[in-house]
Amino acid sequence: MIPPTLPRRQLLQTMGTGLGMVALPAVLQADQRQGAGGSPLSPAPSHFPARAKHIIHVYLNGGPSQVDTWDPKPELTRWGGKRLPLGNLTTERETGVALASPFKFNQYGDSGLWCSEVFRKTAAAHADRICVIRSMYANTPNHEQSMRLMNTGDERLSRPSYGAWLTYGLGCENQNLPGFVTLCPGLPVADSSNWRSSFLPGIYQGTYLDTRKSSVTELLENIQNNSMSPSDQREQLNLLQRLNRKHQRGRQDDAALEARIQSFELAYRMQMEATDAFDVSRESKQTQESYRADTIHGRQLLIARRLIERGVRVVQCYHGDVQPWDSHSNIEGGHRSLGQQADPPVAALLTDLAQSGLLEETLVICGGEFGRTPAVEIPLGSSAPPTGRDHNHHGFTVWLAGGGVKGGTAWGSTDEFGYQAVEDRVHVHDLHATMLHLMGFDHEKLTYRHAGRDYRLTDVRGKVVDGILA
Numbered sequence: 001m002i003p004p005t006l007p008r009r010q011l012l013q014t015m016g017t018g019l020g021m022v023a024l025p026a027v028l029q030a031d032q033r034q035g036a037g038g039s040p041l042s043p044a045p046s047h048f049p050a051r052a053k054h055i056i057h058v059y060l061n062g063g064p065s066q067v068d069t070w071d072p073k074p075e076l077t078r079w080g081g082k083r084l085p086l087g088n089l090t091t092e093r094e095t096g097v098a099l100a101s102p103f104k105f106n107q108y109g110d111s112g113l114w115c116s117e118v119f120r121k122t123a124a125a126h127a128d129r130i131c132v133i134r135s136m137y138a139n140t141p142n143h144e145q146s147m148r149l150m151n152t153g154d155e156r157l158s159r160p161s162y163g164a165w166l167t168y169g170l171g172c173e174n175q176n177l178p179g180f181v182t183l184c185p186g187l188p189v190a191d192s193s194n195w196r197s198s199f200l201p202g203i204y205q206g207t208y209l210d211t212r213k214s215s216v217t218e219l220l221e222n223i224q225n226n227s228m229s230p231s232d233q234r235e236q237l238n239l240l241q242r243l244n245r246k247h248q249r250g251r252q253d254d255a256a257l258e259a260r261i262q263s264f265e266l267a268y269r270m271q272m273e274a275t276d277a278f279d280v281s282r283e284s285k286q287t288q289e290s291y292r293a294d295t296i297h298g299r300q301l302l303i304a305r306r307l308i309e310r311g312v313r314v315v316q317c318y319h320g321d322v323q324p325w326d327s328h329s330n331i332e333g334g335h336r337s338l339g340q341q342a343d344p345p346v347a348a349l350l351t352d353l354a355q356s357g358l359l360e361e362t363l364v365i366c367g368g369e370f371g372r373t374p375a376v377e378i379p380l381g382s383s384a385p386p387t388g389r390d391h392n393h394h395g396f397t398v399w400l401a402g403g404g405v406k407g408g409t410a411w412g413s414t415d416e417f418g419y420q421a422v423e424d425r426v427h428v429h430d431l432h433a434t435m436l437h438l439m440g441f442d443h444e445k446l447t448y449r450h451a452g453r454d455y456r457l458t459d460v461r462g463k464v465v466d467g468i469l470a
Helices: 008-014 019-032 074-078 117-129 143-152 162-170 230-248 255-277 285-291 296-308 331-356 428-438
Strands: 054-059 095-098 105-108 113-116 130-137 180-184 207-210 314-318 362-367 371-377 389-392 396-401 409-411 421-423 448-450 453-455
Touching: 054 296, 054 331, 105 117, 113 117, 113 409, 117 130, 117 331, 130 421, 130 428, 162 180, 162 314, 162 428, 180 296, 230 255, 255 296, 285 296, 285 331, 296 314, 296 331, 331 362, 362 428, 371 396
Parallel strands: 054 314, 054 362, 130 409, 180 207, 180 314
Antiparallel strands: 095 371, 105 113, 130 396, 362 396, 371 389, 448 453
16 A cells, blocks of 8 residues: 555656556646745746746726727728728627717827827827737627637636736746736626636636725735734644645645645735735825826826836736726717826836836736727617717737837738728737747747646737737
8 A cells, every 4th residue: 555645746656657647747747836935936937038027917998999099090080970881890789880080199209109199198208118009809899708818818718817827937026925916996897707827726816906995904905913923823824734734635636725725825925015015105296196096097007016016927907897998989088088097197107117127027018808990889779879989809909018029119000990900910819929928938838738738828829929029
């Protein structure tokens, strides 16, 4: 009989070519990923030298209109009020005549990058640092599916989010903070599937914080233990960990159990640093005012900067609850108001990162899950004149800055009306492949064996967009 205390690796080896050998690759994969520090979040090497160490993703949930922000279409203005000659591509709802953009476009920077007044501050200060991908496309015009695709690489099933993949591959530079943090006032559609770890170990799941809570003690509930000293907590946790490890001996394949054990350790370590990291009141008055830290979105972006400078790998900042950019009506009023909320803090973030030198190692991404139709949406059951745009996954815009991206660049194009990506088209899988490349990974080799096959973020597609790399 094999002794019950035999190590897993030796136990499997003694089982020869039986079922133990089937599980061996996954076990070795988990063992090797522990890192030199013995933690699954210990820093690990990438496949090749990285251009970026961190990602800040400003997620404009709901689908901002490309033809009203970064993709000017003079032909759309000329055809305003008329039926488009190319016909209407399939969308969720019926559309009608062309809707000219109500926003004024200008060129900015030495590069002459075009942008509308919706993001005027960001463009005026940082046009030469920004790469606008005008030729993005996705698979479906539905929020849930497209948001899941943008965040996990699969619109149908719950797959590991790109933040989980990156923390799995790279770990975290700071063992006292999570590797992947999600900041959102409420929940977006498809809720936690946007940042979960799925079949990756649970420690790599995004740590979600509801940023409607402004004080640190509300944002980080139960972060401080007011009844016990840190040394007493450590003794208590050591006892708990010994009991958990004893319980785990007969349950070595229970990933959820391992995730819970690791979460206790992370929560304890966070007491040392999290309160400081999330407390924007420690910033100067000038910095707080530049970010508009008295607003939810401004506070989120300031927290994001404070987190990445402390070694957090990925921070996602959702602009609002559910899908605020979903302008099915009143595109002018809706996008103007949303731009006033989002534009100044984004401009402040890029300025702050550039001045501190962090922009060189931080990839900033801004965009939504899809765009909007150039044609006006016909409202159902309403006699009011149509003033909005429907979903459009055939062509939309995402921009990137920092972290090895070629600034002052407009990559690809949609057709003359902004309906469909036609030149240098970039699928979401291509965007993910490029993000991983900038972080030092070959997207085809960052894999995890699950259910008998090797999975990756880009599934079986994706190519690096070399033309946007500096």
